[in-house]
Amino acid sequence: MSTCPEHIVQYMHEYLDGDISREHEQELRAHMQNCKDCQKHMQELTSTIAFVKSAAVIEVPPNFVEQVMQRLPKRKMRSGVQRWLRRHPFLVAAAMFCIFMSASLFSGYKNDQEFSVTKQPNLQVEGQTVIVPEGKTVKGDIVVKNGDIVVKGAVDGNITVINGKYMASTANVTGQIEEVDEVFEWLWYKIKSNAKSAWSFIDKNE
Amino acid sequence: MDALVNKRIKQVLKGDQHAYSDIVSLYQQKVYQVCFRMLNNQHEAEDIAQEAFIRAYTNLHTFDLERKFSTWLFRIATNLCIDRIRKKKPDYYLDAEVTGTDGLDLYSQISSNDRLPEEEVERMELQERIQYEISCLPDKYRMVIILKYIEELPLQEISDVLDMPLGTVKTRIHRGREALRKQLSNL
Known part of the structure; x- marks a missing residue:
């Protein structure tokens, strides 16, 4: 060769x-x-x-996949979330706002579970029922929370009942009568009253 | 299969770490095999193969989905193997050719010196003997022989994995075959 x-x-x-x-x-x-x-x-x-x-296939050691998965750095996951947060600052801000807003509103709702009524002269309170006695006149608005109101006399103003009933026979109410029951109605009422007070605040200033 | 792999890669990139376990189980055999044949040691092979999958995971965002994932993964694995071998070798210029030996360098001298006595080699079982003869090959020939005849990769893919020209891959395979032939005919 x-x-x-x-x-x-x-x-x-x-x-x-x-x-x-x-x-x-x-x-x-x-x-x-x-x-x-x-x-x-x-x-x-x-x-x-x-x-x-003719070399035989070499067997992979047992639990190879599990061991690799355990050794993987966890950083990748977190940075994914961080990246998302960084990419959507407006959504994050909006979400935070919603969370805090709803938290304050709902906590307000829970705290308001007790019976209360606006202090006015000539009002009678029996248990959880507020009575405007016959022949008497209440001047001003009445707000009843978690109780009922029975008007026998006259009211010169608005009546608002939250989580309760308005009952009247020959009532004489000059203002609006409002009953609020559910959570969302209550929220709506709260928002409206906030707006109203803001409005009256602006009115006063002018 | 490539479509499935790409789907899993996209899932991993979106943060679904668990999707990576499918990729590992799909390629574990091939990667471990290369590492074991190259390093000739079970524990080292397991360590390096795991390391290869972890490197691939942390660098997955640099992978080009238009390319073949197995080629990219093999490249990581073979580089890690070569690094590991280099760290084990004593510090002198192994690549320097020995004068008057036509392409032979110190690698081939080391491996031929390392051979076991012939009687011992003859007593080996076939699989043991194959692994032994492969391990006697110089590193740079061993890698191409493993990729060509054990992983059965096409020459072009070997060239992609090792990032060297096709001509160099061919030359190394030719020399690797000749080296093996000599080892086998010595007995």
């Missing part, structure tokens, strides 16, 4: 890689027909390949 042209071995490798040209292949075949050494060399190379290819 020492007398064989060097490029013959190169052609053998081209052949084994599967990218030999037609001319090279013809030259290789012609040479190998008469050269025992090159036949042997080629034989050794093909059995070398067969030897490596």
Whole structure:
């Protein structure tokens, strides 16, 4: 084989890689027909390949996936949330506002579960019922929370009943009569009254 | 399969860490195999293979979805293997060719010196023997031989994984085959 042209071995490798040209292949075949050494060399190379290819698949150690998952940095998750927060500052601000607003309103609602009534002269209170006695006149607005109101006399103003009933026989009320029951109505009432007081505040200032 | 992998990658990038476990179970076998054949040590191979998946995870945002994920993952794994081998080797110029040896360098001298006595090699079982002969190959030939004949990657993909020209990959495979042939015919 020492007398064989060097490029013959190169052609053998081209052949084994599967990218030999037609001319090279013809030259290789012609040479190998008469050269025992090159036949042997080629034989050794093909059995070398067969030897490596017979390698068995190596088993992965048990719990490999779990171990990788445990070793993963947790930072990625958090930065994802942070990135989202940074990208939507307005939404975050709006959400915070809603949370605080609703918190204050609902806590206000819960604190207002006790019976109360606007202090006015001539009003009678029996248990949770407010009575405007016959022949008497109440001047001013009346707000009753968590109780009922019975008007027998006259009221010169508005009446608002929250979580209660308005009862009247021959009542004489000059203002508006309002009953508020549910949470949302109560909210609406609260907002309206805030607006009203703001409005009256502006009125007074002018 | 690539579509599924890309779907999982997108899920991971959106913050769904759990989706990554599908990617790991899909490629664990291939990655571990390369590491084990390259490092010839179970514990090191497990460590490096895990490290490869973690590196891939932390750098997932740099992965180009138009490309093949396995190629990218193999690149990370093979680089880690080569780094690990370099750290273990004594500090002299292994790549420097030894004069008058036509392409042979110190790598090949080390590995040929490291060979076990012939009787011992002959007593080995086939699988043990295969692993032993692969481990005797110089590093740069071993890597291409593993990728070509054990992972059965096409030459172009090997060139992508190792980030070297196709011609260099071919030359290394040729030399790797010749080196193996010599090892086997010595016995």
